[in-house]
Amino acid sequence: MPDAYTIYFHDDLDGTTSSAAFLRFFRERGKTVKDFVPVNYGPTFKSDWPDKKFSRPFVVVDFAYHPRAEWWFDHHQNPFVREEWKTGFKNDEKHFWDNKAPSCCGQVYGYLSKKFDFKFPPHFKELADEVDIMDGGLYKSIEDSLSRETPVRRIALSLECPDGANADYKRFLIQELSEKPAGKVAESGEVRRRFKSAKAELDRTCVHYKKNLEKRGRVAYIDNSLAGIETMSFANYDVYPDALYNVNIDKFYHGRVAGYHLSIGSNIMKREEVKVNLGDLVEKYNGGGHKYVAGIDLGTREEALRVAEYFVNYLNKNG
Ligand SMILES: [Mn+2]
Numbered sequence: 001m002p003d004a005y006t007i008y009f010h011d012d013l014d015g016t017t018s019s020a021a022f023l024r025f026f027r028e029r030g031k032t033v034k035d036f037v038p039v040n041y042g043p044t045f046k047s048d049w050p051d052k053k054f055s056r057p058f059v060v061v062d063f064a065y066h067p068r069a070e071w072w073f074d075h076h077q078n079p080f081v082r083e084e085w086k087t088g089f090k091n092d093e094k095h096f097w098d099n100k101a102p103s104c105c106g107q108v109y110g111y112l113s114k115k116f117d118f119k120f121p122p123h124f125k126e127l128a129d130e131v132d133i134m135d136g137g138l139y140k141s142i143e144d145s146l147s148r149e150t151p152v153r154r155i156a157l158s159l160e161c162p163d164g165a166n167a168d169y170k171r172f173l174i175q176e177l178s179e180k181p182a183g184k185v186a187e188s189g190e191v192r193r194r195f196k197s198a199k200a201e202l203d204r205t206c207v208h209y210k211k212n213l214e215k216r217g218r219v220a221y222i223d224n225s226l227a228g229i230e231t232m233s234f235a236n237y238d239v240y241p242d243a244l245y246n247v248n249i250d251k252f253y254h255g256r257v258a259g260y261h262l263s264i265g266s267n268i269m270k271r272e273e274v275k276v277n278l279g280d281l282v283e284k285y286n287g288g289g290h291k292y293v294a295g296i297d298l299g300t301r302e303e304a305l306r307v308a309e310y311f312v313n314y315l316n317k318n319g
Contacts, residue, residue, distance in 0.1 A: 004034035005070070006055040009170075010062035010104070011038035013156045014135040016170050017105040017127055018061035018073065020177035024120060025112050027178070036171050039063050041288055042254050043297050049081050062104035070094060073108050075101035077279030077290050099290070102136020103128070123181035127152060130182070137268045137292060142241060145234040145268060146206075148199065151186035157202065158194035160230070169194070202232070209235040217316035218244040221308070225251040225301055231263045233293070244270055245315045249304045252297075260304035264311055265293040276319050281311075 007022055009015035019036050026033055035055065049064055059071040065079045066072065072095045079097060080086035091097060093115070101107035109128035112118045130152035132138060139145035148157045155173065158164050169190065176185045185191060208229045213222045213236060220236040220243040229250065236246035248263045264282065266274045271292060278294035285307060287296030298304045 004032040005057055005059055006035045007033055007059045008037050008039050011040045014103045014105050014131055015062040016173050017131050018108045019174045021108045023174055023178040025118055036174050038167050038170055043259055046081050046286060073104055075099055075104050075107050102132040102138055105131040127182055139268055142237045151182035154186045154195050155191055157198045158191045161194045161198035164194045205229050205232045206235055209239055213239045215240050216312050219312045219315050220246040221312055223249045225249050225260055233265045237267050244273055245319055247308050247311050249308055260298045260301055262296040262304055262308055
């Protein structure tokens with residue numbers, strides 16, 4: 001199949017659902033997709049990405065720009081690894097950057113519907129709207145942000161359990177979501193089993209936050225790296241509803257190599273008070289993100305603590 005596409009997608013809910021939208025679109029236009037490959041930012045992302053060996057032709061969704069991508073859609077703040085890629089870039093029919101889009105899934109859904117007059121089945125609208133809320137942090141309240149009751153949120157949480165991280169599970173979800181409403185997909189044993197285990201972990205995380213979260217000025221701060229707890233941004237504001245920002249550290253593994261992730265976010269209920277662009281602020285540490293939420297990967301815990309300290313102070317002074 002020389003013309004079958006490979007879709008490279010950001011390894012999260014948004015990338016997975018963006019791929020499902022593309023699969024639907026391609027399939028109905030008689031094109032085949034031979035594989036779906038999750039990609040992520042990591043300590044060596046910026047040096048690896050330009051020379052990465054892609055299976056061609058390929059599509060990139062919800063992730064950094066690459067000039068060889070036949071189709072590319074992204075909504076991140078700084079998707080250009082090289083300066084000349086940024087200056088040479090113009091949106092065209094198959095390449096579209098929209099850093100105002102709450103999610104890439106919503107972006108792809110809206111774009112393909114409008115530009116190609118493509119008729120998605122009705123369940124895609126529900127999917128795109130929910131991913132917009134989740135990826136764009138457009139929740140109605142902190143309570144709403146913690147709720148995992150809708151089918152799309154159940155699927156999102158299922159990705160958080162250890163065996164939700166594997167690529168085959170994402171491939172399964174992409175196929176399923178391209179065909180069926182999220183409500184049907186969420187009922188499958190594959191999703192339910194992972195949801196149950198991730199929900200137990202989420203409950204443990206909320207207890208950990210209640211016990212250990214510190215309020216430092218306007219910033220909610222926690223180092224989760226020793227407790228083996230993953231950052232849960234909204235838990236910050238459940239504990240301290242009047243905090244404006246959060247700075248959280250957690251530990252992750254890239255294969256066998258440990259790394260430390262710094263999550264910097266803002267309170268979704270106080271967005272009009274946010275004066276800085278977090279995505280821009282983290283650039284000098286090779287981080288990435290949007291105006292309201294950003295992340296940085298660091299090699300050691302000492303480094304993570306030092307950079308966290310810098311941002312706690314910076315945000316109290318300037319944010
Ligand atoms: Mn996204």
